Amino acid sequence: MIRIEHLTxxxxxxxxxxxxxxxxxxxxxxGLIGPNGAGKSTxxxxxxxxIRPDSGRVWLEDENITGRRPHQLFHRGLVRTFxxxxxxxxxxxxxxxxxxxxxxxxxxxxxxxxxxGKVRREDRAVLEKVDEVLxxxxxxxxxxxxxxxxxxxxxxxxxxGRTMMTDARIVLLDEPGAGVNRTLLGxxxxxxxxxxxxxxxxxxLIEHDMDLISSLxxxxxxxxxxxxxxxxxxxxxxxxxxxxxxxxxxxxxGRMGASA
Amino acid sequence: MELAGIAAYLVSFFTFVGIYAILALGLNMQWGFxxxxxxGVAGFFAVGAYTSAILTTPESPWHLGGYGMxxxxxxxxxxxxxxxLGLVIGWIxxxxxxxxxAIATIGIAETLRLIVANERWLTNGVRGMSGIERPxxxxxxxxxxxxxxxxxxxxxxxLVLVYFLVERARxxxxxxxxxxxxxNEPAAEASGKNIGRFRLEAFVVGSAIMGLGxxxxxxxxxxxxxxAFLPLYGTFLVWVMLIAGGSGNNKGALLGAVIIWAIWxxxxxxxxTALPEALSGHAGPLRVLLxxxxxxxxLIKRPEGLLPETTPKTVPFGKRD
Numbered sequence: 247m248i249r250i251e252h253l254t255x256x257x258x259x260x261x262x263x264x265x266x267x268x269x270x271x272x273x274x275x276x277g278l279i280g281p282n283g284a285g286k287s288t289x290x291x292x293x294x295x296x297i298r299p300d301s302g303r304v305w306l307e308d309e310n311i312t313g314r315r316p317h318q319l320f321h322r323g324l325v326r327t328f329x330x331x332x333x334x335x336x337x338x339x340x341x342x343x344x345x346x347x348x349x350x351x352x353x354x355x356x357x358x359x360x361x362x363g364k365v366r367r368e369d370r371a372v373l374e375k376v377d378e379v380l381x382x383x384x385x386x387x388x389x390x391x392x393x394x395x396x397x398x399x400x401x402x403x404x405x406x407g408r409t410m411m412t413d414a415r416i417v418l419l420d421e422p423g424a425g426v427n428r429t430l431l432g433x434x435x436x437x438x439x440x441x442x443x444x445x446x447x448x449x450x451l452i453e454h455d456m457d458l459i460s461s462l463x464x465x466x467x468x469x470x471x472x473x474x475x476x477x478x479x480x481x482x483x484x485x486x487x488x489x490x491x492x493x494x495x496x497x498x499x500g501r502m503g504a505s506a
Numbered sequence: 507m508e509l510a511g512i513a514a515y516l517v518s519f520f521t522f523v524g525i526y527a528i529l530a531l532g533l534n535m536q537w538g539f540x541x542x543x544x545x546g547v548a549g550f551f552a553v554g555a556y557t558s559a560i561l562t563t564p565e566s567p568w569h570l571g572g573y574g575m576x577x578x579x580x581x582x583x584x585x586x587x588x589x590x591l592g593l594v595i596g597w598i599x600x601x602x603x604x605x606x607x608a609i610a611t612i613g614i615a616e617t618l619r620l621i622v623a624n625e626r627w628l629t630n631g632v633r634g635m636s637g638i639e640r641p642x643x644x645x646x647x648x649x650x651x652x653x654x655x656x657x658x659x660x661x662x663x664x665l666v667l668v669y670f671l672v673e674r675a676r677x678x679x680x681x682x683x684x685x686x687x688x689x690n691e692p693a694a695e696a697s698g699k700n701i702g703r704f705r706l707e708a709f710v711v712g713s714a715i716m717g718l719g720x721x722x723x724x725x726x727x728x729x730x731x732x733x734a735f736l737p738l739y740g741t742f743l744v745w746v747m748l749i750a751g752g753s754g755n756n757k758g759a760l761l762g763a764v765i766i767w768a769i770w771x772x773x774x775x776x777x778x779t780a781l782p783e784a785l786s787g788h789a790g791p792l793r794v795l796l797x798x799x800x801x802x803x804x805l806i807k808r809p810e811g812l813l814p815e816t817t818p819k820t821v822p823f824g825k826r827d
Contacts, residue, residue, distance in 0.1 A: 315695070327696075332690050337686065338817050340821055345686045346697045348698050352680060355680045355707060359674060362674065390823050
């Protein structure tokens, strides 16, 4: 669904991402792991249109989307979440989700001034969808809360909720489990799985939590020092010598073996 | 003071409040909703005022003019001219954020004021433009009302219109996107919003509203000189009004205009009567100091203003089961 070809990006003299290529298959939950500083987030930001690659291409289906802005990618069904939750701080949770749906006629100021009835009708439809999403994520009880007041985990769920307010086809998740307690992590991982099976979302996610990765993701790609060093199932990855080396000279067995 | 004097004072007081409230609502659109730090309000105020004055005044050897257009043409001209200015400035500064935008806008406003002060063929420079009429005076005279009262009614009518438009903008999905951009730009962009377009729209509409305020000022006051568009009067007071009242809240903008104008004009009276002889020469700067201190107190004690921003009533509030 997404094809990454020879993506390269340097910052100063550092090769943050160095000639990385792989594909995210339609319907998959593809994992992207690697030690800190491996270049995962830079790669994500290039796919999501936040950073221009020095060279290489990104394809969404048959379209070359290299260098497209994030809002343009959104309208092609490519949506992302952030490592640090990006909520609209001083807006209610409900409003945070109401912002998202594309093509609201009330986003045109003249329509809002002159065709208020139509704008309100659309808003009510948007609200129904918001309530559905809040129910799905089980955060209806904080609907009126200012988003800035939510816990870190709730913000992650809200971020995920944003992707559900549009007809997303592929969602990039940047560390959906970071800083989230075990209970909430289970909930987030359930939500991802259900979105994948029930709504046909394709996911590509960066994560450090190996339990989450091994229970959700297939295949898994491993990056280190800006390069792709391994791809395959979680079992194959675990037994890969190069991967073990990358995670601090074998330290990976401690981190990756926990659930093996 | 006799009753008629008090009445006349109140009419003038509320006319100024109305004009400043319009400026504050324009600024609220830019800063309160969209988070754009425009400290060049005076520039848009001036362009609106001079545009309407030039369009409506009779021929004069002292400045450009002689078009003698009707009042409403002057108003529309002022709105269009300041909107165009907003479009150009907004487009040029589209990539600038907060403090950089502030530097750019104050520079542009000062440039405009210097143009007004020096291009005598256009505006008669520092000697100013006089003889700007209240074209609506005859209409109100026929109703037995003074032209000052007429000004108040006209200003209030435009204020109601502007309030309606700005408040509906706030309640609409458009306003929602503006606040989202203000709160978190990357997330707004990741939610499919074309940030550049939305920011520019808020900037242009806010500028147009400021231009309208300028036109109303020109016709009420009847005389324009560059002095009126010093940053203190044209920009600083408007900012204090919005921040004191509550940025993001349109009622706050109105309340701020009333309170700050009361303090500002009241302090003139106070300083002239209560100030000791030795300080009487410093009344002007002391008033500015007073407003500055007030701003500090508000920012520390009530950073969100007297009326903090509220969730639009178009968004349901209440726990669901």
